[in-house]
Amino acid sequence: MKSVSLNDFINRLHIMKKNTVTMNDVAEKTGVSKTTISRIINQIPNAASKDTTEKVLKVIDELGYYPNQVAASLKRTTTRTIGLVMGDIENPFYGLVIKGVEEVVRSSGYSLILANSNYDMAAEIELCMLMLSKQVDAILVAPSGSSSCNQYAAVFERQTHLVFMDNYIPGCNVDAVMVNNFKASKEACNHLISLGHREISFIAGTPKKISSDDRTRGFLSALNEKYGSSVTPVVKNGDYTVAGGYNCMKQLLEMPEIPTAVFIANNLMTVGALGAIKDAGLRIPGDISVLGFDDMNWYSINQPSLTAIDQPAFEIGKTAARRVVMRLSHQKQPAPEIIQLDARLIVRDSTAPPRSHRITPKS
Amino acid sequence: MKSVSLNDFINRLHIMKKNTVTMNDVAEKTGVSKTTISRIINQIPNAASKDTTEKVLKVIDELGYYPNQVAASLKRTTTRTIGLVMGDIENPFYGLVIKGVEEVVRSSGYSLILANSNYDMAAEIELCMLMLSKQVDAILVAPSGSSSCNQYAAVFERQTHLVFMDNYIPGCNVDAVMVNNFKASKEACNHLISLGHREISFIAGTPKKISSDDRTRGFLSALNEKYGSSVTPVVKNGDYTVAGGYNCMKQLLEMPEIPTAVFIANNLMTVGALGAIKDAGLRIPGDISVLGFDDMNWYSINQPSLTAIDQPAFEIGKTAARRVVMRLSHQKQPAPEIIQLDARLIVRDSTAPPRSHRITPKS
DNA sequence: TCATATAATGAAATCGGTTTCGTTAAACGA
DNA sequence: TCGTTTAACGAAACCGATTTCATTATATGA
The missing domain is CATH 3.40.50.2300 (Response regulator)
Incomplete structure (x- = not known):
């Protein structure tokens, strides 16, 4: 029976009309006008005497009054x-x-x-x-x-x-x-180039999204400046999702000549791509270098630690x-x-010079 | 000069008084009372004739009127x-x-x-x-x-x-x-026990926080049920942070006898703990098994993949x-x-039977 | 000393909706 | 046919603050 009456009590609590102490109540109890009370609350200088202020604040405290910001917002x-x-x-x-x-x-x-x-x-x-x-x-x-x-x-x-x-x-x-997506992306790609990579693939984000396209452009720009038309860059579209990253990576690993490095346009797709690489049984960076946009707190403790672009x-x-x-x-x-x-490039262990051995895609 | 006038234009735009079409404007233009307009907007049944409704909606659309929810909230x-x-x-x-x-x-x-x-x-x-x-x-x-x-x-x-x-x-x-923190934690610990572990350490969260204490209790309960007082469980306090996890793990690895398994009470501390294990050059699960509370999307692609408790x-x-x-x-x-x-336990590769070799802490 | 600035205060209007009472006319039920 | 719903509206009060415009008393300056 005890629990029933407790429930009842709680029900009443909740149904009870909300504790609605308004400025009017404060005004009434203090005998001070709403105008002055409002001024005191908003700390308007020279608006009320020390006496009045104290009296009002005391009553506010007693009544547990706090201003209704919705009302204030309406007028303001x-x-x-x-x-x-x-x-x-x-x-x-x-x-x-x-x-x-x-x-x-x-x-x-x-x-x-x-x-x-x-x-x-x-x-x-x-x-x-x-x-x-x-x-x-x-x-x-x-x-x-x-x-x-x-x-x-x-x-x-x-x-x-x-x-x-x-x-x-x-x-x-x-x-x-x-x-600065273009710049960051270009820098990342240049890092891979400086390691000696040519066959670099890019897993891009959502097409037509400016930030995504800038990353793609940065990648292409770096590659083009170095190799001109002698390399045809491979760009896949992963739509910024884990699944997208996985699928793109899988496709890349099914190419006749697997790229020596991948650059992936965001964190989620990087997770996906790493999954695909793991499933394929390839080693990073021995078989393929990996570089991801977005740094995550676990990148440094991953085996191997992951090179990444750290966005602030x-x-x-x-x-x-x-x-x-x-x-x-x-x-x-x-x-x-x-x-x-x-953004800044954080070089870790997942990027290294390209492999010298051949890898043929299975299946 | 062009840019100056553009700036001016923009300034004016921003300073300009906010586009304030009110219900009064709609009332005036339609010749319908605010009451009725309010009812139409709130879709009160049988509040207005088809004709009136249409007329009002048309004017609302023309004027680009949208109701001020602050005003509505005040009254409601x-x-x-x-x-x-x-x-x-x-x-x-x-x-x-x-x-x-x-x-x-x-x-x-x-x-x-x-x-x-x-x-x-x-x-x-x-x-x-x-x-x-x-x-x-x-x-x-x-x-x-x-x-x-x-x-x-x-x-x-x-x-x-x-x-x-x-x-x-x-x-x-x-x-x-x-x-159910107690249950989940106990299940996790039992998983380690079932693999044969005795020397299991626990990296706990914020002390006195109920959820955290429940996890600790679950851990202790499993250990106690199995081994009674024959093992003295080691519990460190990591305060749910990466740094805390790192430090606790480091301390554990400095013990005369390094535990064969650690159970870590949340995701951030797990990152820290993994870092400490990596720094110590130990292998998971060969040297030590690792189990973390909270599952992360990268746990499955980690080397090794991480056994974890997945909270919904x-x-x-x-x-x-x-x-x-x-x-x-x-x-x-x-x-x-x-x-x-x-919660559910996801068993992956980071937990395995305890090592048979001895590991002495360095330094 | 007198005009003027400043401190201290309040009545009432206001913000933009919702809601409470009406009112009127048409539909309905017996 | 007459009382009773019900549909379709509107005037005005109201929600709880802020702000405008006064007013009074006191201090200040010339």
Whole structure:
């Protein structure tokens, strides 16, 4: 019987009307007007005498009053909330970007509304609109693909502050923060070239996505500068997924002449590619060198440790958030720009000079 | 000069007062009252004639009107927003939990406010309060440690719906969703025992955190059931960090008799531990078997592939979110319960029978 | 000393929706 | 045919803050 009455008690607790102490209650109990109370809460200088302030604060404490920010937001026409739309929050790279964003956003006095688009471009826009109707002050988005700019027109019409991260939609003329993909990719490829590789294959990401295409271009550029038309680069499309990486790698390993090195455009595809190499029974870097875009915390403890391009994910998030906060606090708005941070190549053991022995694909 | 005028244009765009089409504008243009328009937007049955509805929708479309949810929330006293407080959004495990939460929350018509506590217990409470003042309808939190329940008192006073994930604060009497840590941990340890191991060490997480202690208890229980007091289990405290895992493992490898197997209480510490083993030049599983809590996508492609306990992180998030949505939609509130999902042991190559050779710690 | 600045305060309007009461007219039931 | 629903609307109150515009008292300056 005891448990029944406990349940009842809990039910009542939950159904009970929410504890709604409003500013009116404080006003009534103190005999001070809402105006003054509001000023005290918002710490307006010279708004209330020491006496009044103390009295009000005491009552606020007694009643357990805390201001309803929804009401405040309505009148202020600003919610001090920023929207964040990501393609895949599960990916540790994006996780770190989010962490960076969150840190800056919160320490600047804003909150974060998060949504996951699952790389669905239509959903992405939809989510932006939803956030706008929730009156976010600005939106940060990691665009999934290359929606043309006019798909974002609906968002622009609302004239919010918009900042892209990790990728951008061309022609949109908004701030974007990302790594210098072309440069990083070229540097990575040059590393392989400097080791003596010629037959380098590239497992690319989502086609037509700017960030992805930049990586491809960087790869091709390095190869072309060194070898011109004497080598025909092999580029496969892995769509940034583990499965995609696995399949691409498998295809590469079925070529008559297996490449001596692979460069893989992101972390998930690298996992897939490593799986395919393992399944094929090949050794890294003895049989094939492997270099991945995105560094992961386990790359250094992998056998062999993996050479990778380290994107400053945390910094990307922080920079983008700072940009947004800047736009929200300054009146003067600098022209939107594409801010490119530098990635850095971390050379480890998975890249080595090309094999001298022949490998024939099985099956 | 061209660029200057462009900048000016952009500046004006941003400074320009926000495009504020309100319901009043729609009312004026259609000659229909706000009341009816509100009803049409909220699709109240039998609220407006076909004619009126069409007319209103047309004007809404023309004006590009979209409702201000802040205003709506104020009157409704519900924001259809749920708060989410995590310890570390960078950790892929939590990333997946968040993803699960987000999916359910959004598909149920709610939005998500996300905050990262960096495992700071005081910040955790602070963030809950912040969210409450933003009038979230409920809060999901992955409690960092074992704050006593009365630290959460401030949150409870507000009578929101609160659901814990991954861990819980004893005595709080709220819903909690997590894995059966004791059972999973015991099963893992039994797996090692069944391979013949006696000298099994455990690298534990944050002490006094329930979820962590449950894992330790599970480990100890298995060991005790098998060997009683004939073995003295070695438990180190790694605090759930990579560095912690590394240090603990290093200490273990400096013991006079190195354990034949280690069981590590989470993914980050496993990375650290693997690093220490690699640095020591030991072979897995030849010299030592390794088993980690939390499965990662790269465990299967690691050399050797890693035996691990796979927590249903996505499911944890979804379950917790569903619980919250349930509480928000039903009047009748079932008693809070601790929902324990089953983790599963995935046996791979990092666990094998104990070595037969002796290893002496160097230095 | 008198005009003026400043501190300290409050009444009432406002933000942009939702909701409560009405009201009217048409449909329905007996 | 007459009372009763039900459909289709609207005026005005309301949600809980902020902000504008006054007002009063006190301090300051010339």
